[in-house]
Amino acid sequence: xxxxxxxxxxxxxxxxxxxxxxxxxxxxxxxxxxxxxxxxxxxxxxxxxxxxxxxxxxxxxxxxxxxxxxxxxxxxxxxxxxxxxxxxxxxxxxxxxxxxxxxxxxxxxxxxxx
Amino acid sequence: xxxxxxxxxxxxxxxxxxxxxxxxxxxxxxxxxxxxxxxxxxxxxxxxxxxxxxxxxxxxxxxxxxxxxxxxxxxxxxxxxxxxxxxxxxxxxxxxxxxxxxxxxxxxxxxxx
Numbered sequence: 001x002x003x004x005x006x007x008x009x010x011x012x013x014x015x016x017x018x019x020x021x022x023x024x025x026x027x028x029x030x031x032x033x034x035x036x037x038x039x040x041x042x043x044x045x046x047x048x049x050x051x052x053x054x055x056x057x058x059x060x061x062x063x064x065x066x067x068x069x070x071x072x073x074x075x076x077x078x079x080x081x082x083x084x085x086x087x088x089x090x091x092x093x094x095x096x097x098x099x100x101x102x103x104x105x106x107x108x109x110x111x112x113x114x
Numbered sequence: 115x116x117x118x119x120x121x122x123x124x125x126x127x128x129x130x131x132x133x134x135x136x137x138x139x140x141x142x143x144x145x146x147x148x149x150x151x152x153x154x155x156x157x158x159x160x161x162x163x164x165x166x167x168x169x170x171x172x173x174x175x176x177x178x179x180x181x182x183x184x185x186x187x188x189x190x191x192x193x194x195x196x197x198x199x200x201x202x203x204x205x206x207x208x209x210x211x212x213x214x215x216x217x218x219x220x221x222x223x224x225x226x227x
Binding site: 090105 | 120154162204216
């Protein structure tokens with residue numbers, strides 16, 4: 001069965017330092033993977049997606065993620081955190097079974113201090 | 115502007131009542147979804163619909179019902195059979211077929227009083 005594990009429930013960084021949010025997946029098929037961001041009491045916004053093209057995926061707001069099949073990982077990174085990055089981040093795997101069903105990780109809350 | 119509109123933003127329900135959450139999209143998407151979000155549990159799929167007049171149960175459909183009479187609309191009813199309905203509910207839509215970005219509404223926070 002497809003699943004997603006986000007290894008940290010909370011990550012704290014200082015403004016201007018790098019961000020690393022970790023995600024591991026399991027999938028019987030070639031997966032499609034996404035990172036979404038959610039600000040408090042808001043809907044989710046797509047940051048980036050991997051769909052079997054380039055393994056290094058660039059997204060919005062300076063985020064990027066690298067698909068590593070050998071490690072079954074899809075970690076999200078950003079070189080320099082900004083205060084506005086404080087939010088909850090979800091790693092998501094899509095079941096490629098003819099109809100898109102999204103399986104969400106439990107989320108990582110990113111805290112950014114001045 | 116194209117997007118998904120959920121209403122109301124906040125909803126209070128008395129025990130034993132049914133309530134209906136609205137979801138409308140003008141993105142011309144075929145697929146629509148309802149998710150429930152609880153703290154520390156991510157999003158869980160309640161129901162989804164691939165085309166008009168067709169929908170399937172997700173992982174936690176008990177105590178919920180939906181309809182898809184129009185492509186643009188996918189209302190969710192939380193019935194009195196749902197034992198723990200207090201949660202944040204998110205509606206989403208996407209193009210059917212190959213994996214594609216899902217667009218989300220702003221959510222409805224339902225509280226039982």
